[in-house]
Amino acid sequence: MSLSNPVFIPGPTNLPDSIRRAIDLPTVDHRSPAFAASLPQLFDGLKQIVGTTTGKIFIFPGTGTGGWEATISNTLSRGDRVLACRHGVFSDKWIRMCQNFGLIVDVIDCDWRGPADPTQIEAILRADTGRQIKAVLATHNETATGVRSDLASIREAIDHAGSDALFFVDGVSSIASMDFQMDEWGIDAAVTGSQKGLMLPAGLSIVALSQKAREAGQNAGLPRFFFDCEIMGAMTDAGGFPYTPPMQLLAGLSHSLELLLNEGLDQVFSRHFKMAEGVRQATAAWGMDLCCQDLQFASDTVTTIMVPDGFDGDRLVAHAYDRYSMSFGVGLGQLAGQAFRIGHLGALSEAQALSGLAVIEMAMLDLGYPITGGSGVAAAQEWYRSAFSGHSVDASAADDSACEDVA
Ligand SMILES: Cc1ncc(COP(=O)(O)O)c(C=O)c1O
Known part of the structure; x- marks a missing residue:
């Protein structure tokens, strides 16, 4: 095994030297004013990365899978119906997580060599005259198949069907690497992790929720504690975390955002x-x-x-x-x-x-x-x-x- 060769796995990705240096920090007090002062620019930077001005960002210790869990547990209740395309192992895994949480998943089985299918999404939403389907789940970039789905078309499908379902997107292997427009595409939850386009080690789970998703959360009954977005949001707004944050990764994130936004x-x-x-x-x-x-x-x-x-x-x-x-x-x-x-x-x-x-x-x-x-x-x-x-x-x-x- 050589540590000097780059990796060609689709995450965790190669760590730039400057990010490794940014992470190489002594212990930092997570209740210090300096830490509190460092937080706002992380949230501002991440808003730019996911393409939102109105959504709220939540950063959890975790990975992309944790982001899926945060998304559903903060917005839905046991027995809620959701609609999802299965076209690779990651879309499949998110579906299985929903089922484990007691959600009823209408699965559209798509050809793994193609994207999520907006036509079938629209047809199922149109047939849902009782508006039982509470959310549509999409995996933007199926890391198993190398196929990107067209999120703008899925948004159109939801609108054409007259559905008011929430639109949740796994952007784990697209965000910070491929065009991603949370506001423009009417996305209610966007999920990523630190170890892909953000060029960091694994360890951060990043979720952006729209106002509509957060309002849905007020009546959402799924249990949540570690991934409680409203508690996390209130704490980070006040300059802290509800538990011990991964300080070194957050320092790395600050540098990663600087690199990406400076590059444009x-x-x-x-x-x-x-x-x-x-x-x-x-x-x-x-x-x-x-x-x-x-x-x-x-x-x-x-x-x-x-x-x-x-x-x-x-x-x-x-x-x-x-x-x-x-x-x-x-x-x-x-x-x-x-x-x-x-x-x-x-x-x-x-x-x-x-x-x-x-x-x-x-x-x-x-x-x-x-x-x-x-x-x-x-x-x-x-x-x-x-x-x-x-x-x-x-x-x-x-x-x-x-x-x-x-x-
Ligand atoms: C598209 C996609 N979603 C979700 C995940 C799961 O993310 P994690 O391994 O960070 O939990 C991955 C991991 O590769 C992924 O590629």
């Missing part, structure tokens, strides 16, 4: 698109298929690649790790063995991306994959030369040496 979110999204496109070009050059069948829905944070018949994606990932000390993602759920994943979100340079493509190419050649050696790397090189020409990835960080790490 449009530039962050465009950088992720360009990085992802290089991986897609490499895949095409290998003659292999993306899991995502319609390119307009291809994820810019993770690419899931189908392995040819007769090959085993798990074996490929294990070989790349054992032989070349580089980590890639295995196929998950029904894609186990049939696919592998290249994560390319967060801090990654073109040079690093090329190293990942070169390694997976070597691993495929070692295992007899029917590809031409160097073809994927060459295709990505050509793309990166043109895509980033005139705008080096770290140009936006020219006057802030810390930001070079983001590139």
Whole structure:
């Protein structure tokens, strides 16, 4: 195992050196005025990242899964009906969590090689004349499949059906990497974790709730304590936490927000698109298929690649790790063995991306994959030369040496 190679798993992502330095702190008093004074800029920064001016941000010690739990337990009651598409392991897991909490889930089983289906969402909401469905759940970016769902279309579907259901979104592998507009898309809850686009270690669960979701929470009966948003919100407004906060991670978050906002979110999204496109070009050059069948829905944070018949994606990932000390993602759920994943979100340079493509190419050649050696790397090189020409990835960080790490 090499700690100097970047990882190509879709989170936790590579830690920029400046973030590691920001986290490397002695113990800080979480009841000190200095800590209280540091909080407002975290919430302001996160509001920009999720695209809201009216929503309220809650930061919990936890992970994305905790964010799902905070969302449902703060807004719904046992026996409430919710509607969700299942199109990968993460959407499936959120559905199972809802069922465990005693919610009744209307599941739309979608093709895993495509996005959540707004047409079926609209049809089911239209048929719900008694307005029993209290919330629609969507996974923006299915990290298992590399397929991005169209949240604006799901919002339209909810509106066209005349439903007043809340709209909850898992943005764990999209927020801070791909365009995300909580207010514009009428999202009532947006969830993420620290270890993906925010380029931090795992340990923070971040939830944004709309005013409508918070009002629903006043009558919501699901039990909550650790993830009680209103208690958390009142405490952070007053400059503290209801329990011991992870101080070092919060210091890292402050630096991560500075990096992202200094770079500019449009530039962050465009950088992720360009990085992802290089991986897609490499895949095409290998003659292999993306899991995502319609390119307009291809994820810019993770690419899931189908392995040819007769090959085993798990074996490929294990070989790349054992032989070349580089980590890639295995196929998950029904894609186990049939696919592998290249994560390319967060801090990654073109040079690093090329190293990942070169390694997976070597691993495929070692295992007899029917590809031409160097073809994927060459295709990505050509793309990166043109895509980033005139705008080096770290140009936006020219006057802030810390930001070079983001590139
Ligand atoms: C889309 C998505 N949702 C939820 C999760 C769960 O997040 P966590 O592992 O931080 O609990 C993940 C983790 O990879 C994810 O990719």
